[in-house]
Amino acid sequence: MNRFSVLTGIPDFTKGLVRELRVRWALEEMGQSYEEIRYPHPETKKPEYMKNQPFGQVPYFTSGDLCMFESGAILLHLALKNNKLLPSDENERAHVFTWLFAALNSIEPWMFHYFLLKDDKDVSEIVKSKAKNLLDERLRIVSEKLGDRDFLGESFSIADIIMTTVLKSASFMDVLSGHKNLFRYVERNESRPAFKRALSEHEKLYKDAHAGPLR
Ligand SMILES: N[C@@H](CCC(=O)N[C@@H](CS)C(=O)NCC(=O)O)C(=O)O
DSSP states (O other), X not given: OEEEEEEESOOGGGTTTSTHHHHHXXXXXXXXXXXXXXXXXXXXXXXXXXXXXXXXXSOEEEETTEEEEOHHHHHHHHHHHHTOSSOSSHHHHHHHHHHHHIIIIIIHXXXXXXXXXXXXXXXXXXXXXXXXXXXXXXXXXXHHHHTTOSSSSSSOOHHHHHHHHHHHHHHHTTOOTTOHHHHHHHHHHHTSHHHHHHHHHHHHHHHTTTSOOOO
16 A cells, blocks of 8 residues: 655645645556555654654655655656656656756755745845845746646656646745746646645645544
């Protein structure tokens, strides 16, 4: 059985932004069943949890003897195992790997950097503006590379799941304006039935925040 860790008791503004949603979305796209393993926030910092996710974060993923973490690696594992959401052509597949890592390695860190600084009173406006410019430049390049295509590869893939969730966090910081194609890309991917099912399951965690761990 596919199982992954999720957080309960976290604030509403995190709805739709927690990285467990990537795993849920991929499993929904692949038609795979799953169970969630619920942890109230502080429990993820305990040594027992950190055996599965050494940084004390969600998600970790487990199936049979396997236990792994890092949402990007989990999606790669699932795509390769189920032969889904990855092109069969070797070069096309390499292209998908490239964009999956670009989202995680070349976009997400700049977004996180700006997110950490933007409302910090101890950080000067000059530093904030530099961080924003760096992020804007990265987003401009993604926008240019995507152009008017629907997907990063030839068809919907794990790279689109990761990139959509990364860009979604950018839209919350209002840094996507000016890139209408990126807005449309996020909207289009989030209108997929598998995403809607995943989001609806994810949102139950907030309604049911104090239900306690399902383990
Ligand atoms: N690189 C990790 C990041 C995981 C991560 O940042 N998880 C967040 C939720 S989106 C978390 O657990 N935050 C709580 C914490 O750090 O205490 C991945 O992609 O799986």
